[in-house]
Amino acid sequence: AKDVSADLKEVLYTKEEIDQRVREMAAQIDRDYEGREVLLVGVLKGACMIMADLSRAMHSHLTMDWMAVSSYGSGTKSSGVVRILKDLDADLLNRHVLIAEDIIDSGLTLSWLKANLESRGPASVEICTLFRKPEAVKVDIDVKYVGMDIPNEFVVGYGLDFAEKYRNLDSVGILAPHVYE
Ligand code: PRP
Numbered sequence: 001a002k003d004v005s006a007d008l009k010e011v012l013y014t015k016e017e018i019d020q021r022v023r024e025m026a027a028q029i030d031r032d033y034e035g036r037e038v039l040l041v042g043v044l045k046g047a048c049m050i051m052a053d054l055s056r057a058m059h060s061h062l063t064m065d066w067m068a069v070s071s072y073g074s075g076t077k078s079s080g081v082v083r084i085l086k087d088l089d090a091d092l093l094n095r096h097v098l099i100a101e102d103i104i105d106s107g108l109t110l111s112w113l114k115a116n117l118e119s120r121g122p123a124s125v126e127i128c129t130l131f132r133k134p135e136a137v138k139v140d141i142d143v144k145y146v147g148m149d150i151p152n153e154f155v156v157g158y159g160l161d162f163a164e165k166y167r168n169l170d171s172v173g174i175l176a177p178h179v180y181e
């Protein structure tokens with residue numbers, strides 16, 4: 001079978017580079033939350049890899065929960081109007097919530113999600129994202145942990161998809177033009 005990585009025009013970050021950065025973020029989070037138990041919230045489906053790797057690189061006690069959300073309306077992505085497809089199981093009252101995301105693009109999804117979770121009485125809500133596109137961000141959003149700032153290109157791999165594919169790539173890169181054709 002054809003190797004999925006053959007569809008990349010360029011690798012931006014290798015598996016090793018991602019692992020290294022995730023470990024650094026995990027160590028920082030362990031230090032920052034010392035004495036407080038974190039509830040990691042993953043946003044399906046893109047956050048599957050960062051949740052798995054970040055949580056295993058952390059050494060403190062933590063719990064994990066998941067949400068699935070979807071933009072809706074005109075059909076354009078990230079309209080800013082978000083619908084909950086699967087809500088958290090956990091009660092957030094007095095919890096220290098850390099949202100884990102693969103990428104902040106326009107920021108509309110997380111801006112909405114952070115406000116939504118903040119309304120549930122948590123002790124704190126912070127955001128950890130592996131990638132952020134500073135040129136694409138449309139809303140002012142306070143993000144405590146950012147792995148890498150990347151150029152405004154369509155990237156796939158490590159949870160990030162194109163038409164639901166490429167999430168299983170262990171590196172992150174830019175799709176080759178022939179994929180769209
Ligand atoms: C992607 C990505 C983020 C969001 C970022 O999710 O995983 O969750 O878009 O975009 P924004 O900053 O412009 O709101 P997507 O909606 O593609 O769902 P997925 O995680 O299932 O791929």
Ligand code: MN
Pocket residue numbers: 043044045046047
């Ligand atoms: Mn997502």
Ligand code: MG
Pocket residue numbers: 046160161
């Ligand atoms: Mg997606």
